[in-house]
Amino acid sequence: MKAVIMAGGRGTRISSVAFDIPKPMIRIEGKPVLEHEIECLRDQGFIDLIITVSHLGHIIMDYFGDGSGISPVTGMPFGVHIDYYHEIEPLGNAGALFKIKDKLTEDFLLLNADAVFDVDFTRMVKYHKEKNAVVTLFTHPNSHPYDSGVLIADDKKAVLKWLAKEDERPRWYRNRVNAGLHVISPDIFGMVDIDADKIGTVGENGKTVKIDLDRQLLKPLAGTGKMFCYDSPEYVKDMGTPERYESVCREFHDGKVQAKNLSNKQKAVFLDRDGTLNRYVGFLRNIDEFELLEGVADAIKAVNRSGFLAIVVTNQPVIARGEVTALQLEEIHNKMETLLGLEGAYLDAIYFCPHHPHKGYEGEIPELKFDCDCRKPKAGMLLQAAKDFNIDLSESWMVGDSENDVKCGRNAGCRTALIGTEDFGQTETVESLRQFTELYLNKMERK
Numbered sequence: 001m002k003a004v005i006m007a008g009g010r011g012t013r014i015s016s017v018a019f020d021i022p023k024p025m026i027r028i029e030g031k032p033v034l035e036h037e038i039e040c041l042r043d044q045g046f047i048d049l050i051i052t053v054s055h056l057g058h059i060i061m062d063y064f065g066d067g068s069g070i071s072p073v074t075g076m077p078f079g080v081h082i083d084y085y086h087e088i089e090p091l092g093n094a095g096a097l098f099k100i101k102d103k104l105t106e107d108f109l110l111l112n113a114d115a116v117f118d119v120d121f122t123r124m125v126k127y128h129k130e131k132n133a134v135v136t137l138f139t140h141p142n143s144h145p146y147d148s149g150v151l152i153a154d155d156k157k158a159v160l161k162w163l164a165k166e167d168e169r170p171r172w173y174r175n176r177v178n179a180g181l182h183v184i185s186p187d188i189f190g191m192v193d194i195d196a197d198k199i200g201t202v203g204e205n206g207k208t209v210k211i212d213l214d215r216q217l218l219k220p221l222a223g224t225g226k227m228f229c230y231d232s233p234e235y236v237k238d239m240g241t242p243e244r245y246e247s248v249c250r251e252f253h254d255g256k257v258q259a260k261n262l263s264n265k266q267k268a269v270f271l272d273r274d275g276t277l278n279r280y281v282g283f284l285r286n287i288d289e290f291e292l293l294e295g296v297a298d299a300i301k302a303v304n305r306s307g308f309l310a311i312v313v314t315n316q317p318v319i320a321r322g323e324v325t326a327l328q329l330e331e332i333h334n335k336m337e338t339l340l341g342l343e344g345a346y347l348d349a350i351y352f353c354p355h356h357p358h359k360g361y362e363g364e365i366p367e368l369k370f371d372c373d374c375r376k377p378k379a380g381m382l383l384q385a386a387k388d389f390n391i392d393l394s395e396s397w398m399v400g401d402s403e404n405d406v407k408c409g410r411n412a413g414c415r416t417a418l419i420g421t422e423d424f425g426q427t428e429t430v431e432s433l434r435q436f437t438e439l440y441l442n443k444m445e446r447k
Helices: 033-042 057-064 095-099 121-131 186-190 213-221 242-253 296-306 326-342 380-389 403-412 433-446
Strands: 002-007 048-053 081-086 108-112 115-118 135-140 150-153 159-163 177-184 227-231 235-238 268-271 309-315 349-353 397-400 415-419 428-430
Touching: 002 033, 033 048, 033 057, 033 115, 048 057, 057 081, 108 115, 115 177, 121 135, 121 177, 121 227, 135 213, 150 177, 150 227, 159 213, 159 227, 177 235, 235 242, 268 380, 296 309, 296 326, 296 433, 309 380, 326 349, 349 380, 380 403, 397 403, 397 433, 403 415, 415 433, 428 433
Parallel strands: 002 048, 002 108, 048 081, 135 227, 268 309, 268 397, 309 349, 397 415, 415 428
Antiparallel strands: 108 177, 115 235, 135 177, 150 159
């Protein structure tokens, strides 16, 4: 499979770091960002590359050549084959794609060269093929969804709406952001009304015809059932400003970039919902009653910084009892994600059990009334998360406020923390989620 790397941006926001080289050639740990990307691809077998270049593109071409040479930094072969497309005049961030489309006869990776990432692309490509998708988007939560474009998808993860930053969005929304990594079928070129011959020419308005990847190529696919989200907690960050660059350098040095690749075992903090994250009101049926507990956002941010995944696992028998619909529960969880996002915190995943073992309730949903394997204290939700994200349960925590939470964590082989005072055999006892992160996760981060 070919990988197309778009490396033509000018990088004006980060010019104070390096003004005389292309942004992808800025160094992290002594090595150009683009070289880190190429190594990530090569080590997974993606060795057929096309790099689109523009501003100061000769620096990239001189450094990497056709990929058969030796790295000046490592002294080792690049180990790839590289073709280039050189934009003399900027064509937009997708214009070059149409100029090279004759070379893209099969599914291909499309990546941005101005992002720092370490991703298991083999998993992503497998997902793309399972979905029979035209486009698969690498999506993840981030710490600032309120000023990022967000995607709304159905329960099969097909994109329903593509909301750019300037678009009006719902009051409550899932923290699901497009990270700029894609798997794309060449079928996409026949699904949009774009004349490749006109790209780069002067249009009727007197301006050069350019193509915007998101707005002209991808956004129109929303709602077609052909574009899917690939939700992943792996590391992908833009280094477009000096502040972000410094942050990425620190995290790279600390090993956090490489550790998040899902080919490596992950660690998680599994979180109960009611009474742990939000105020306990019994069976929560009304979204207006959802209220985050004090200190929870700071605690989740501590989990995010620590390298542990933050994963909610919650019993929701109100679904089986017919008291809350799946859509209403989704809206409650959207509110939770929105409120956390406003405070710079995010959840990597939410799992819920909709079942209930006891029958006889008016309005109940019969097909959900059975003794399942996912309802806590059983470990089904944690086991599924471990499968989805390659989690080492023995290095993970289950944090909650009930005996069932403790039993669930123990059944999964996790360490456990109880928010409360009783003794259910938990590993640790704490007063709040924030105290848990202060006592245990912050110490790990400092180490």
